[in-house]
Amino acid sequence: MGELRVEPHLFVIFGATGDLSKRNLIPAIATLARANRLGQRHAILGVSTRPDFNDEKFRNIVEKALTDAGIDGDDMGQWCWECLHAHSVGKGRPENFESLRKKIEDVERRHELPGNRLFYLSTPPQVFAPTIMGLGEGKLNKGPGWTRLVIEKPFGHDLQSALELNALVHTYFDESQIYRIDHYLGKETVQNLFVFRFSNFIFESLWHRDRIASVDVLVAEDLGVEGRAGFYENNGALRDIMQNHATQLVSLIAMEPPSMAAPEAIRAEKIKLLHAIQRIREEDVVLGQYAAGTSRGQLVPGYLEEDGVAPDSRTDTFAAVRLRINNWRWQGVPFIVRTGKRLQRRLTQIVVTFRSAPVSFFRTMGRELAHPNALVLRLQPDEGFELGIQVKEPGDTDGLHVVPLSFSYADAFGKLPSAYETLLLDVLSGDQTLFVHAVETETAWRLFTPVLERESPVYPYAAGSWGPDEMDRLYQPGEEDPVRCKRIG
Structure with a gap:
């Protein structure tokens, strides 16, 4: 700081x-x-x-x-x-x-x-x-x-309630006085996205559809509802995480370079990016609800067995969407965003998978040995990033291995300030860069309110897994799920 x-x-x-x-x-x-x-x-x-x-x-x-x-x-x-x-x-x-x-x-x-x-x-x-x-x-x-x-947060329960709340706030306060807080934006790795992208031209020059095959955003928790069933029954994963935290991460990783490092310029590019996201189709959504399973080595109950949960509840504890961004930079690049409770481990990260070489020399018995390079930006735990590169296995072999070029904030700088420490200082100094504008909130709700209003199926998944198997359908032939193929995380 x-x-x-x-x-x-x-x-x-x-x-x-x-x-x-x-x-x-x-x-x-x-x-x-x-x-x-x-x-x-x-x-x-x-x-x-x-x-x-x-x-x-x-x-x-x-x-x-x-x-x-x-x-x-x-x-x-x-x-x-x-x-x-x-x-x-x-x-x-x-x-x-x-x-x-x-x-x-x-x-x-x-x-x-x-x-x-x-x-x-x-x-x-x-x-x-x-x-x-x-x-x-x-x-x-x-x-x-x-x-x-x-x-x-949550700022509203759907689009209409968010519009009404913004109208009420603006009756008494100017937008320059309002700080809609999202604690994810206070994490050092999130803030570093600006520096990582816009001061390292080696990456920014690759940051487009010709070089990137897919972007995966994961916000995973290994805990259940932890006594908050009353809140969760009225919200679910889409409202609790997807509409705000996860969507903010997408806007930061995909936005165009701002004209200057000023709050107004950065917010303008985030809003422009959110407007470019196409309507979310029914086939691009997978919802889930955790069943009994094993978490942290302990048997845990399913969501329906949690205190305060209705026995016939269809509340989503897992949500995944395939987002399509309709602009010149990202046209055709899938953004797969998922979040859930009682997943395999606590992990928040962004994985940028680059395209494979147009011609590969590394095959054996018809099997591709080389994997596409992947950049992993990890928000929690162990904040930092790593870039996977290919190396040859030593000895008389044609084996290839992926090894990480990695950076850890804790190793480099010691203990990091909490997200709330960072954001409170920003409020007290009048810096709105890491806070959510009214238009951002409303645009995100416009994306997800139609999804919430649909009667989508809710698939079961075992606690301690990475979510329902139906998640696989969000990936098209030739695309890889970086979580399920265990190449990252």
């Missing part, structure tokens, strides 16, 4: 007692504070609907969250005492937001803050709209300094 300038500010967390805040947000804020990245003058105001919520309870929540995250809280005690404040908004009525406004002004006076305010919606999605309306009607959408609003 570069040394970004962070002005004195008040950080307001709605949903301060929630799981997201405790697992991700609070540890990231505390880590930045301990490293003196939040500036000398800042305060944190936790907001909850609990009527008995107060400073002491918030400080106790923060201290436990730091302990659970493995952060030594002994040297954070003074920070907790001085910088943390709490407020209850009760049922969110107008008078509650009037009380919140007075609390904010009081905290700013105590800390001599100039009125720069960051409002972070770390709440369930159904609370976004009333909270945004409360801030707007309570005159908290504008302040003495800058005012910024961070909205977690």
Whole structure:
């Protein structure tokens, strides 16, 4: 992370007692504070609907969250005492937001803050709209300094709800104030896609349909729903990952070079790329649902046996699509995108498979010995990348082996900052590059809402596998699935 300038500010967390805040947000804020990245003058105001919520309870929540995250809280005690404040908004009525406004002004006076305010919606999605309306009607959408609003995913449930939510947000906030957060965009490897592509001409000169045979995007989890069946039953893999995280990765890997390294230019190219994706056909979609199997060496139940799941649920825990991009760079190059729970291992990566040589000299008994080169950009775990090249097996043999030319961020730079640390610093410094624009959100929903509205079959797959066998149909003759052929990952 570069040394970004962070002005004195008040950080307001709605949903301060929630799981997201405790697992991700609070540890990231505390880590930045301990490293003196939040500036000398800042305060944190936790907001909850609990009527008995107060400073002491918030400080106790923060201290436990730091302990659970493995952060030594002994040297954070003074920070907790001085910088943390709490407020209850009760049922969110107008008078509650009037009380919140007075609390904010009081905290700013105590800390001599100039009125720069960051409002972070770390709440369930159904609370976004009333909270945004409360801030707007309570005159908290504008302040003495800058005012910024961070909205977690999911942003909408389909196209219509996303349009309505954007309309509501824009009633009170300018787009320049809005930061729709996607934590995948804060990962170092994702950010490095810009540098990797646009500063290494050796790759950018190969980045088109004449040299690339296919692009595979994988967002795999080995965990199940982990007590979140209530959320997952209403969403599924398409809504939870495909429409946002995975689609963002596609836009970054396939976008045209921006005119400059500025947020507006980068967003414009991402939007242009999303508009170029053709309508997703029914035959280009495979949905799945995990059955019982083995994960991490343990027998695990199927999705239908998870607590809170309807016995006849057709919720997709796996989704794969074949995307077609209708532009000069990518015409005819398939983008195979998949995501799922209870897959073989936790792995997020992009695989760019290059075309084979037009004439091959390396055959034996009619069998092709050489494999096409593949570039693997790995986002998690072990962030880095590798390029597979062919080498001859030593000795009196005609065998060929694929060996990786690899790079690991951890080996080169040590421990990386969390995605939330990176993104929070960007919000505080006013950089919107790694955040999702309203048009990006709506365009992605336009792609996937028709898929969600179709009654597509949901195929079973064993927990601990790479998904349903029907996945194979997304590959045409001569194309390879880099996961199933075990050449990567």
